[in-house]
Amino acid sequence: MTTLKRVDVHVEGIVQGVGFRPFVYSLANRLGLTGRVHNDANGVHIEVEGAHTGVAEFLTALERDAPALSEIERVTVVSGEPAGHSEFTIAASDPSGTRHALVSADSATCDACLRELADPADRRHRYPFINCTECGPRFTIVRGVPYDRLLTTMAGFGMCDDCAREYHDPGDRRFHAQPTCCPACGPRLRLRDARGTELCGDPISCAVTLLRAGRVVAVKGLGGFHLAVAAADERAAATLRARKHREDKPFAVMAADLAQARRLCEIDDAAAALLTGRARPIVLLPRRAGAPVATSVALGNRSLGLMLPYTALHHLLLAELAEPLVLTSGNVSDEPIAYEDADALTRLGGIADAFLIHDRAIHTRADDSVVRRMSGEVTVLRRARGYAPEPLVLRRPAPRPVLACGADLRSTFCLAQGRRAFVSQHLGDLDKHDTLRSFVEGIDHYCGLFGIRPEIVAHDLRPGYLSTRHALEIQGVEHVGVQHHHAHIASCLADNGESGPVIGVAFDGLGHGTDGTLWGGEFLRADLTGFERLGHLACVPMPGGPAAIRQPWRMAAAYLRDDHPDLDVARRHADHWADVAAAPGSPLTSSAGRLFDAVSALLGVRDTITYEGQAAIELEQRADPAETGVYPAAVTGPGPLLVQGGDLVRAVAEDLAAGTDPGVIAGRFHNGVAAAITRACVTLRQATGLTAVALSGGVFQNVLLLERTVERLRAAGFRVLRHVRVPPNDGGISLGQAAVAAARS
Template sequence: MSVTRTRVRVEGVVQGVGFRPFVRLLATSLSLVGYVRNDSAGVLIEVEGAPVAVREFLATLEREPPPLAAIERVTSGPVPTAGGVGFDIVASEAGAARSTLVAADTATCADCLRELWDPADRRFRYPFVNCTHCGPRFTIVRDVPYDRPMTTMAGFALCADCEGEYHDPGDRRFHAQPVCCPACGPALRLTDPAGGLLAGEPVAAAAELLRQGAVLAVKGLGGFHLAVDAGSEDAAAALRARKHREDKPFAVMVADVDAARALCVVDDVEERLLAGTGRPIVLLRRHPHAPVAPSVAPGNPFLGVLLPYTPLHHLLLAEVGRPLVMTSGNVSDEPIVYRDEAAYARLGPLVEAFLTHDRPIHVRADDSVARVSAGRELLIRRSRGYAPRPVTVPWEFRRPVLACGAELKSTFCLGRGRHAFVSGHLGDLENYETLRSFTEGVSHHRRLFDVRPEVVAHDLHPEYLSTKYALDLGGVDLVGVQHHHAHIASCLADNGEAGPVIGVAFDGLGYGTDGTLWGGEFLVADLAGYRRAGHLEQVPMPGGAAAVREPWRMAAAWLDRAFEGDVPEGLGVARRHGDRWADVVRLGRAGLSAPVTSSAGRLFDAVAALVGVRDTVSYEGQAAIELERLADAGRDGSYEVLLGGGDPFVVSGAAIVRGVTADVLAGTAGAVVAGRFHRTMARVVLAGAVRLRTREGLSVVALSGGVFQNVVLLGEAVALLTDAGFRVLTHSRVPPNDGGISLGQAVVAGARDRA
């Protein structure tokens, strides 16, 4: 009988996902001999047997991989036959060059849940049950290859039963690195804020504390949550006060999809997001009388809902019997706490107890956040369950790249080969803790993915800490990337396209090349470069950063511009601020402490204040978010859209503000005004795109920037553009906000390096 032997290299997310057991089972079923092993490049296989069986093996390998695997490339070639008996999983090899990918943390699978609830199973109610198809991955990995000694499970020696499962090719835990059981794995404990053990079974005792209104710190996969009973107003209000979080909504964890439906409207796409392996927080429209305390999401028609993604979450939800607030374990704007000693120090003053355990977390990972727009997932925050899954791009990075991102919603990105490794969400890079998280994250990712950057990309803003970090690095080529070009490049990379496109970048603020603050931009752009082809009319920001915290200041600036100083009487926003109004107008006119901006986000703020939605904010983007929630998308009508004839053209914000003002003075309902404003801004996008199609001959539009998190605006703009014959690119793999900036910087630097 003819025999052939083939060596196979498999690259992608193929470690920690049950790939080697799958390969062994497949090879054995086809009577092939050989071996499979992990190494620093992925998975290496040699199979020997009948040629037809080898061909079937290769076809099935790519067609039917394990559910958590993501194969990117399979290469194979003949090698001399070696004979042998059976097919083995052999010891991993660490090589000089690491190019393997690491899987994201994965929600508990159905098989493990069945064991969790089975009184006859030895893992009954064990809060760390996992297998090759689920459980911790990225947050416990110290190094590659992905084997137990390289994880934070290294300190837990396998008992005889778990050892048997680990080495049994027919077992679901065959070569599952975090495998453990009550006899040999991590243990749960309930403590007081000083670390002293509390009496009782930890989950049952923790549940009783929650029912009594206590605030608990709960250790998850990538850090600590702060938990309270979501139905208790006293508990939710106490948590809000202790965390110094005035208005920003808390996330709510529910037991299952049915429990989510009891609180919110859930469509099919939202259900798939909720129940998917990534388990993000999903923003859902709440039922008017959902049994959730007012302080959970004050005045908000939406709830951020997530399902349990660890066995401990399942146990706790079942024991309490009702939804729980599960918000990031941090204070104010600091990163999520993930180390035990830091948790007791930082969170101890906020809680009555800690529900924790002794499995170390190596990498912090906050919960991801998503919403659905036009039937498609739209990431708002990309972290646990998604990172470090790379964004694969159709171009090669000629040299390794580090992109340092922006200041708000900080991420960084490493580029190597055809992979862009965007970090998980770090927070706002405005304090020491976030900066330390940033620098530690860069070091870990560099080591894990073996990237030694030769090119470093950064924002043009000289005061961003990410820019200063980049400029302090030695021995690298620095590439400054304009903020809004990075937004559009991020959208291009997200869609695997190189341009050129009409780029519409609407956000809060970004440093422009003319020294002003941009944010309402129309660019003609590809990966390597851009030209500013149009923008929103520029106005002063009276008080600078104060105008971000107090949107009424932007209303004053826009009204002064729109009515040339002769602002109509009777506007509530002016009346509410009395003498301060005139002072702020004078400040804007004088140009002192009043930087000029073309920001679309600041125009949203101004309209929010005009309509009476919000004069001050307690978190970034709050006024615009609440204006979106108010908008009545079912009504007709919009305001005048005027484009100047220059190059770059200028969109008249003053005309829009005059229309809004007329409606407000006429007593038009705020929901109607908000809806008309959103439709107007969508028409602005269309008008600018039509102008540039005529001028530049382009028919593809890329939409990016934090303003396009607004699904009312995004949906309307996409519909108008599509009806007008444009092809529209939007985000799906990374957020449109500044969390995607680092990806854009990386691909811009890569494109310029290839030029």
């Protein structure tokens, strides 16, 4: 007589909405086991019984063969007495209990669905909302957990008989796929003009006709609206730029497939894997000479932000258009992306000539993610669609629930409980009312989804930040202030699963310092609980305060003062140069970002900016990557250590006056900054004994600087930590704040 064994299995992680229950059902039936599986508020619960060998194989295969979109965090197995189940079934979800289940990020359309999309004999031929358990919308349509259709924006679409048959068939690819639909029962695509009037004809074909005629079309995607024009059409790209009030910042481009993408950019195997992966981010790649892209798409930029289609709608548009599209966020410059139909028609009515929309609501807006390969690793520069809300694991668990409110620029928030840290999708800059509303609503949504009620609220020390104000308005919690640059380094530590201590190099635009000055070029001894400021870039005045951010030439004046009055930058601003150089009453700053601004203005790259970080970004573009010369900068200390950024600026000015090529000068400046960072870290190693360096802050989005710095630090014997999963810019600040608050609890 065969002895039966029964186990109760609980699986936690990303196991809802990814085909996990169908996988369990098929596995159990293949092994001749009985029992049941259902979703609950914490994940997936399984009762399985049968022969000992079958149960053992089931437990092994459960993790070994799990669905591609799943991510198992923990499996708990408890033995019990057999209950005498006669078959294996999928039971109704149990919504009771405290919510800890995870929600999957949205995933690009899979190959199986694309084959059906292209098959004239298939009932979903050319259906823009095709999906299955392995692809399609997830986070952006979820209203609550457990992940069931009734708790998504698909709740209003009743399944037709054919879809219901697939949904309930254990052998079908759409078995319990919650967004399952077809042309007979699912969302419908429409094309409307700027007044909202529906246009006749096939919406996709009509939209393509408009794009070929140079029109701007707003396209409703997974997490919001995009604005689209043909990428090779200069007049259309320039029109879009003017209407969107986006003077210089590059547009993203979507290519139909890898073959088309390779005509635009240099793409190696690693880049191809990024472009074709399930997250489908925008990938910053080297632009090919002569790429068929209008000048206005990426003004003066050696790179393109490139992505491939991630919805069936994108595939259909690109296939019919047969050329790449500009696909940029559906907003006016610096506003959050539009995601509701009525709001899009209002806000984008003066930009778009037509709207390609549908009636599947987006519950949570999510912009496209942006990644770049830097110093041999992929770095996420904007974490949103395809990545959020999947959690990161904290090295030091949060014993009490934490909300971290982040910074104001590139805003994100973070919720942490136990070892999980949920960094929100990129929200934008909080100085916009709609972004602030999304920030507040997003916190409530995440708290509900993941069953987190914060007891600790972490925030930046700068009282003027709207994120700080919101944090301090929350009652009945413990407030924890975290210095901006400590948060940067803590974010890098958390990103790497470490707790320190390290030598932290935090180079960014500005942050509120503990001494009343504006920090931004910092050398810290830091761990997750605290920091000590060991050194910094020598402070200089920031003439006009915020005006110096918008007008980088002011920083050139601050650094040079009366030196080299014959330089072009001084002549261009002769009427104000002397007064600005004197800088009476100006705040002092150690900002590395302002140092890059000064050099950018000196070289005539950028005197005024239209978006944050523009001067430094364009300076990097100007730099000759083959240049090996190095400008010297004095490093004195420690006690405190000072790096004389003024030495670099004077070297730039001298070479410029001597007629040296600006690309060579920019290359030498970047090398000089990397060399100065390395010398400073060597000096601090001698004083502290620390051999690991963490690099964080928006300045380290600069590929040339990061690669030269990492190379020099490693050659000097350091172990180097840098960002991978969260941005080095302020988009990663909330994770750092959460990690600090958790470690201090």
